[in-house]
Amino acid sequence: xxHITIVEDSFDAREGxxxxxxxxxxxxxVGSFDRAETxxxxxxxxxxxDIVLMDIELPGITGxxxxxxxxxxxxDMNILILTIFAEREKIVNAIQAGAKGYLLxxxxxxxxxxxxxxxxxxxxxxSPLAARxxxxxxxxxxxxxxxxxxxxxxxxxxxxxxxxxxxxxxREISDKLSMASATxxxxxxxxxxxxxxxxxxxxxxxxxxxxxxx
Amino acid sequence: xxHITIVEDSFDAREGxxxxxxxxxxxxxVGSFDRAETxxxxxxxxxxxDIVLMDIELPGITGxxxxxxxxxxxxDMNILILTIFAEREKIVNAIQAGAKGYLLxxxxxxxxxxxxxxxxxxxxxxSPLAARxxxxxxxxxxxxxxxxxxxxxxxxxxxxxxxxxxxxxxREISDKLSMASATxxxxxxxxxxxxxxxxxxxxxxxxxxxxxxx
DNA sequence: GGGTATCTACACCAAATGGTGTAGCGTTTC
DNA sequence: GAAACGCTACACCATTTGGTGTAGATACCC
Numbered sequence: 001x002x003h004i005t006i007v008e009d010s011f012d013a014r015e016g017x018x019x020x021x022x023x024x025x026x027x028x029x030v031g032s033f034d035r036a037e038t039x040x041x042x043x044x045x046x047x048x049x050d051i052v053l054m055d056i057e058l059p060g061i062t063g064x065x066x067x068x069x070x071x072x073x074x075x076d077m078n079i080l081i082l083t084i085f086a087e088r089e090k091i092v093n094a095i096q097a098g099a100k101g102y103l104l105x106x107x108x109x110x111x112x113x114x115x116x117x118x119x120x121x122x123x124x125x126x127s128p129l130a131a132r133x134x135x136x137x138x139x140x141x142x143x144x145x146x147x148x149x150x151x152x153x154x155x156x157x158x159x160x161x162x163x164x165x166x167x168x169x170x171r172e173i174s175d176k177l178s179m180a181s182a183t184x185x186x187x188x189x190x191x192x193x194x195x196x197x198x199x200x201x202x203x204x205x206x207x208x209x210x211x212x213x214x
Numbered sequence: 215x216x217h218i219t220i221v222e223d224s225f226d227a228r229e230g231x232x233x234x235x236x237x238x239x240x241x242x243x244v245g246s247f248d249r250a251e252t253x254x255x256x257x258x259x260x261x262x263x264d265i266v267l268m269d270i271e272l273p274g275i276t277g278x279x280x281x282x283x284x285x286x287x288x289x290d291m292n293i294l295i296l297t298i299f300a301e302r303e304k305i306v307n308a309i310q311a312g313a314k315g316y317l318l319x320x321x322x323x324x325x326x327x328x329x330x331x332x333x334x335x336x337x338x339x340x341s342p343l344a345a346r347x348x349x350x351x352x353x354x355x356x357x358x359x360x361x362x363x364x365x366x367x368x369x370x371x372x373x374x375x376x377x378x379x380x381x382x383x384x385r386e387i388s389d390k391l392s393m394a395s396a397t398x399x400x401x402x403x404x405x406x407x408x409x410x411x412x413x414x415x416x417x418x419x420x421x422x423x424x425x426x427x428x
Numbered sequence: 429g430g431g432t433a434t435c436t437a438c439a440c441c442a443a444a445t446g447g448t449g450t451a452g453c454g455t456t457t458c
Numbered sequence: 459g460a461a462a463c464g465c466t467a468c469a470c471c472a473t474t475t476g477g478t479g480t481a482g483a484t485a486c487c488c
Contacts, residue, residue: 092352095349095352096352096353098353099349100346100349101345115342118342119342121342122342122343122346123341123342123343123345123346124340124342124345124346124348124349125342125345126338126349127337128332128333128335128336128337128338128339129336129337131315131337131338131339131340131345132314132336134338134348134352135309135313135314137352138309138310138348138351138352139309139312154463154464154465155464156464156465156466157464164415165415165419167413167415167416167419169443169444169445170444170445171443171444179465179466180466182467182468182469183465183466183467183468185445185446186465186466186467187465188446189446189447189448192446198446198447199381199445199446199474200413200414200415200418201378201379201381201414201415201418202381204414204415204418204419204422205379205418208418208422368433368434369434370434370435370436371434383473383475384474384475385473385474393437394437394438396436396437396438396439397435397436397437397438399475399476400435400436400437402476403476403477403478404434406476406477412476412477413444413475413476414475
């Protein structure tokens with residue numbers, strides 16, 4: 001039995017869900033709220049809930065904020081965002097808040113039951129549009145993180161870089177790499193010249209901002 | 215009319231898809247290959263293809279590599295990965311390569327047509343398991359830029375932090391903030407104590423890794 | 429009033445850093 | 459064989475940095 005709570009400010013929509021879910025004997029509604037605060041305050045219902053159908057636009061705190069709070073309270077609870085909004089920002093924020101699904105209300109309501117079951121068995125449910133948005137987000141993230149500019153650092157210099165980032169001094173670096181500290185220093189100054197920096201701080205800034213290591 | 219190409223090394227699977235797709239008059243198969251190289255080399259078919267049903271395990275180059283190549287050749291082509299593999303790495307790589315969907319073969323084959331149409335109209339299609347994997351990936355990525363821990367830095371100390379990050383020395387910081395360089399130094403040492411670091415480098419590392427500024 | 433916190437300021441010291449030289453040795457490239 | 463590059467090593471220098479003191483002024487809280 002899957003225990004479901006509905007958080008939705010429209011009475012009609014709540015009743016619509018109630019009817020839809022009543023068609024399946026595997027699910028049962030354990031709570032129905034018109035605002036998230038009431039649900040969050042009701043610890044009994046929170047504890048008993050497996051899946052939340054959460055609207056985004058609510059009086060009081062938004063569904064996304066509620067998702068954040070509820071995910072922290074009960075990490076194994078699956079929150080399914082149900083909304084008419086397909087904006088990138090809302091979608092990404094909802095997922096970041098811990099939502100396990102993002103469905104647009106204009107989708108066929110008959111699919112909802114199968115999507116609830118997918119989520120209950122460890123999957124996630126995304127409307128095609130939300131899925132595309134997230135895919136693009138992931139695609140861009142990976143795009144950005146690659147192609148670090150090539151400063152033609154030698155193998156040895158890269159080793160030295162890693163140790164600088166660890167906070168090692170000339171001496172510590174030279175000890176770890178079995179060289180004279182003067183050599184470590186020479187390497188570092190060469191690195192600085194290649195990266196066009198002139199201090200540990202500006203070096204670190206460049207490394208992190210341009211993702212030069214890892 | 216949606217023009218589809220199938221890349222799948224199993225003859226039976228190809229015929230299965232062919233039959234399934236023949237049930238819908240809106241789609242039409244324009245190509246069918248047992249390996250990706252043949253498809254990629256056939257520019258005519260590539261140009262006519264709207265959607266590719268792509269297997270991952272193929273003789274020769276993998277479906278993921280093929281996806282990367284085809285995405286570059288024809289960016290508006292939608293590639294749908296169809297596979298039995300649900301490993302996180304394959305899923306993420308496929309999306310990174312530009313796939314617009316990732317479906318597991320054990321899903322109901324009757325859903326395939328509706329998912330193809332979703333993808334054709336600008337959406338993406340993900341099996342619940344693949345969706346969950348990607349959500350987790352995105353969630354973790356965003357987790358990294360979580361709420362920065364509060365080290366109780368004072369307002370003045372935060373100003374100093376910003377200047378440290380810019381690479382300023384004690385003297386430069388004190389000049390910009392109109393204080394004695396000894397004071398800037400005092401602030402910095404206090405900051406170090408609060409952040410539990412002991413050098414510019416370890417300070418920078420903490421700032422960037424924990425997203426303390428911005 | 430007394431305690432706490434913030435911002436300010438200075439002194440002293442050892443260590444690390446940045447900058448510039450020079451130079452030997454081995455490998456790769458032309 | 460010469461040139462270029464990479465890795466090594468040392469000298470010398472001024473500056474910066476990390477660390478530890480002390481201490482006055484202000485403000486806020488109990």
